[in-house]
Amino acid sequence: MxxxxxxxxxxxxxxxxxVKYLKGKGHEVFDEGTFDNERTHYPIYGRKVGLRVSSKxxxxxxxxxxxxxxxxxAASKVPGIRLSLVRDVLTAKTAREKLDANVLGLGxxxxxxxxxxxxxxxxxxxxxxxxxxxxxxIERINNLKKENEEIKKEExxxxxxxxxxxxxxxx
Ligand code: RB5
Numbered sequence: 001m002x003x004x005x006x007x008x009x010x011x012x013x014x015x016x017x018x019v020k021y022l023k024g025k026g027h028e029v030f031d032e033g034t035f036d037n038e039r040t041h042y043p044i045y046g047r048k049v050g051l052r053v054s055s056k057x058x059x060x061x062x063x064x065x066x067x068x069x070x071x072x073x074a075a076s077k078v079p080g081i082r083l084s085l086v087r088d089v090l091t092a093k094t095a096r097e098k099l100d101a102n103v104l105g106l107g108x109x110x111x112x113x114x115x116x117x118x119x120x121x122x123x124x125x126x127x128x129x130x131x132x133x134x135x136x137x138i139e140r141i142n143n144l145k146k147e148n149e150e151i152k153k154e155e156x157x158x159x160x161x162x163x164x165x166x167x168x169x170x171x
Pocket of ligand 1: 008010042065066067068069070071
């Protein structure tokens with residue numbers, strides 16, 4: 001697979017380790033930086049990864065900062081990006097299967113490297129379940145980016161709330 005990866009100066013060594021790991025698994029890697037420990041700003045690298053994925057040059061993206069919070073927020077603002085900040089393997093799988101996430105957010109100072117590798121493997125291996133329901137839900141979520149009158153209505157998500165009552169979804 002083609003993977004784009006980016007980080008801030010706090011976790012450069014961890015990103016480098018992830019690059020090595022991904023290449024070892026046979027993936028083609030776009031290392032978007034940063035490349036040293038000079039203080040920088042994570043939105044720059046979150047955006048680079050987001051653009052590489054939204055342009056379809058890369059199949060998936062991985063963004064890493066200290067907590068994962070900052071760079072995930074930045075990358076998720078790039079149109080076409082569906083990002084999940086993940087700390088465990090089940091969340092990685094769910095993000096792919098249910099929401100067709102295309103960028104994985106990781107906190108290099110929170111999650112150990114071994115677990116980040118397991119999370120990444122699961123994220124890349126899981127398949128999106130392209131059901132009518134998942135497609136519809138993703139479309140609604142995407143539409144939140146285009147704030148409009150319909151979204152402002154209290155009942156915007158009523159269809160999904162009703163489905164909970166009908167036993168359509170499970171915790
Ligand atoms: C450092 O810039 C730190 O704020 C960053 O790595 C990250 O933890 C933010 O969420």
